Amino acid sequence: MKTNLLIFLFNVFTQITFSQLKVNYCFECHENIGDKVAESFKKDVHKEKGITCAGCHGGDAASEVLEQAMSKEKGFIGVPKGDDISKTCAKCHSNAKIMVKDFNSILPRNQYESLVTSVHGQLSNTGKERIVQCTTCHQSHGIVSVKNPTSPVYPINVVKTCARCHSNATYIRAYNPSLPIDQLDKYRTSVHGIKNSQGDVKVAACSDCHGSHDILSAKDTKSKVYAINIPNTCGECHSNSQYMKEYHIPSDQVKKFSKSVHGVALLEKHDLGAPACNDCHGNHGAVPPNVESISSVCGICHAINASLFSSSPHKKAFDKNKFPECETCHGYHEIVAANDELLGVSPEAVCSRCHKENENPKGYIAAQEMRQLIDSLENYEKYADSIVTEAEQKGMEVSDIKFKLRDVHQSKLQSRTTVHAFDVVKFKETVGKGIEIASVSAAEGKKSIDEYYFRRWGLGIATIIITIVVIALYLTIRRIEQNQSK
Secondary structure, three states, rough: HHHHHHHHHHHHHHHHEEEEOOOOOHHHHHOOOOHHHHHHHHHHHHOOOOOOOOHHHHHOOOOHHHHOOOOOHHHHOOOOOOHHHHHHHHHHOOOOOHHHHHHHOOOOOHHHHHHOOOOOHEEEOOOOEEEEOOHHHHHOOOOOOOOOOOOOOOOOOHHHHHHHOOOOOOHHHHHHOOOOOOOOHHHHHHHHHHHHOOOOOOOHHHHHHHHHOOOOOOOOOOOOOOOOHHHHHHHHHHOOOOHHHHHOOOOOOHHHHHHHHHHHHHOOOOOOOOHHHHHOOOOOOOOOOOOOOOHHHHHEEEEOHHHHHHOHHHHHHHHOOOHHHHHHHHHHOOOOOHHHHHHHOOOOOOHHHEEOOOOOOHHHHHHHHHHHHHHHHHHHHHHHHHHHHHHHOOOOHHHHHHHHHHHHHHHHHHHHHHOOOOOHHHHHHHHHHHHHHHHHHHHHHHHHHHHHHHHHHHHHHHHHHHHHHHHHHHHHHHHHHHHHOO
């Protein structure tokens, strides 16, 4: 134990001593002439680690003779250009031996590889270099740790760093005209952006959602902001109870969402049309929908439902009591599939939360009647389906009747939309169409079954007649043969 400690202290002392004694005449010369680059390099993390100018530019920083210091024989390359910039950084940052053994760094060694395969690693307009180099975000001579508040990629500053390009209409138009350039403005209106501008380093900034070196297109299945991956991306913070504790926000949203009708469709069925977190909360302008906006958010997809509700008697009551519209009945993260059990006056029905037999009786009676109607439609559909199925099993042609039965199911779906109007007359009209179609289908199915039995009786009688005729012919032929043989 003591031996290991002594070795560790020796290595640290050796490294510090080496850093302090390492000569860097390049820096001294540039500092003496008042070069701004040298001034920036004073605070550079690489200088603190004992890396001289030659570490990136090549040459011999220990030589006072200009010709020798900048000699090509000594490896002098001057100022790296284009992709050579990132390759120069990668010489150390992709080398585990240098990063771990020489500098005891825990930085990942795959930043360069991630950059190359990222959306920023694509060719720039010149066609000769990538869109982004390491220095684009980290600077060149004033590079500091990401934990340093002066770093361009410090959480408070990274949004401005990204916006240098992403808020530039001319620049973005050259690469992807469809990309909006108001992300920063929207972000500043979000809960994340407001807290970020107040100095909160914990809230989500660009790199928290999009990644840092490994940023991919939102259409890439490996992207952190690909639709199916978004709940996990948001959950990195929002599912961490300790992380969210100071914000007094529950940490079970992703868990609830994954079990909801939306979550099952997105995460299990991989239906990209199903909403993820950002579809309801927004992307860069993410906020919790308030009472006034919830119906507008849901109405983006459920437009007819929202329209019917807005003209319903519930609209006025909800506004008066300041109830959130859709959320009051359906919930938000844990939204379940709409089924008939939600309607009516039973204990599990949504209507019974507000409407009782002796409290808001008008709504109670309406809910009870609508549930009876939907139950009748359900029973008619089951009856018609059983009749048609029986006819089909007996070998009768019922494809037209089965096709007609699909309209009954459609009527059920329409009734679940019409219910948002909370108008018994309209609801009865929608359900009535389905009941009528089911009745006609059942009658046609019964007719097919009757025809089946009619055909069976006809075949049976015909078979008996044919059998009698055959026997009669046989006896007649035998009689004739006997008479001929006498």
